[in-house]
Amino acid sequence: MLKMTHLSKVYRTEVVETYALRDFNIDVKEGEFVAVTGPSGSGKTTFLTIAGLLETFTGGEYMLDGVDVSGLNDNARSKIRNEKIGFIFQAFNLIPDLNVFDNVEVPLRYRGMKAAERKQRIMDALERVGLASRLKHYPAELSGGQQQRVAIARALAGSPRLLLADEPTGNLDTQMARGVMELLEDIHREGATIVMVTHDPELAARAQRNVHIIDGQEVDIAEEPRFQAEQAASSHG
């Protein structure tokens, strides 16, 4: 589903070049639930933004669903983001001017879907996340957990094959985090591929597979002596 080989990402500023990813390799199979962990600044978000076609990369190769994405233009990338990928962000990223219903509708409108189908999908998705009764609420009128569930509904409504989540529970308390995690597990059981970045070892442990990133490179947990220390540091920091 998602395969990166020797991928690198360099951020160039006037003074420095930062290798956010360096010779990075990952292969996520269709239907997998992968948790990505690693210390702060190690390149997790960078990996996710490249995986989600939000950013381009500097070197290497990235095949998404069998397609080499490096040759795609901006419109094609937008279309893939819209149709194949669902995003869940740490900061929820709802549009504050729009109510719950309208927020979930945004990606469907970009898909040019008919109003009746949009409505059906929006209601189904909100039903899934247990917020069907809050259609007219604005993001500011919802709790953090509810906002994140709206964001999940927005990602779900388009029936994406790949769900990318960047610390989806990072802004939530334990109880709400658990609810969100259960939701993701449900979605995974129904066949979606999920890649989730998390700092929480407990959540990471619930994924099928863990990928650990240190300094922009994927490391094998078993062979990495620093792992225990990193993990402990990041979960406290």
Next chain:
Amino acid sequence: MDIAPIFASLHKHRTPVALIVLEIALACAVFCNAVFIIGQRVAELGMSNAIAESHLVVISVNGSNPDTARADIPRNLAALRGIPGVTGAAVMTSIPFGQSAGVDGVSTGPDSQVHPGASRYMLGEGGPRVLGLRLLKGRFFGPGEYADSTLRGGMMPNGHVVIITQSLAQRLWPSGHALGQQLWVGSEKHYAVIGVTADVARPGSSSIGRGSAHYAVFFPLAPDPAFTQYVVRSAPQNRQRVLHAAEAKLHTLAPNMVIKGQTFAQIRDQAFTATRSMAWVLVLVCLVMLTVTAFGIVGLSSFWVRQRRRQIGIRRAIGATRANILRYFQTENFLIVSLGIALGMVLSWGVNLYLMKHYELPRLPWHYLPVGALTLWLIGQLAALGPALHASRVPPVVATRSV
């Protein structure tokens, strides 16, 4: 583009939206009315005046000796006619667009309820032909009618015939039988209408643009000190030369008089100075108004794009193309401008009502409204384009990076 969510979003920012809508409405109202008035002024510049304008020069002569004036006039005219290229010369008390020799309330009888003001033109013999008056009905004055008509102490000629303009004839005798009727001036004097001419403009510029702009009465008059205008006719290409020669000739004949010559074109030009500057001022007002509005839109749009940078990134992240973002902001602008135009139409109408009441302006024809609307839509779209392009270049990664 789907407008419902854009409306929803605008609704959340009512105050700035309301302000810019008001600005657009005001611009729309001012623009529609200003364009209308400019159009009217421009039309006035082409105001008809059925005399041979391009053939005429006018020498105004002031300070003549009243005792010798009657004898001087034939002498002066003979001298002017002797100038090479001159095809005619005559005297008048006043000329179209020039200084007025008086306005009279005229009517069809002492009991008539209709007595419009009409300008008084008194002509010396040969005047109609020199001016090039176009007779529509009846006849010009005969030599006896000039000789019979004198001022003799009064303001009004004591002759018995007049020629009137078509507009005035129409106003007084709408059924069209002016010829042979008596034209009353005040409640005592009356004259037989012996001719109707095509419309000749009144002296001065105060009647320009009004329905009464061509209300004029021509009286024949024997040589009289009241004659101050020598009208000299020549082919258009000889005008300048004839003008200088005529001035020089009159100067030698009457060294004590104040002599001032102008081509008729100059006289007309001066009469429309105010009209022209009014039109230019309004053009300037429109430009300033539209520029201010455009900058208002640019400012607000830029501000909103900056404010919604993250939201744009989110939209991009969940599938919006650059074109979608561009269209979003252009559509938003279209909606705001449309609201402004809707309000502006009502306001235009109000402004027009006010102007109609206080400045004798006609009703604003409806077609000025779509002209105003199109102009503002265009300005709005152009003004929003920069910020919208800026928005379309917000990268999707903004959704994950900025907080």
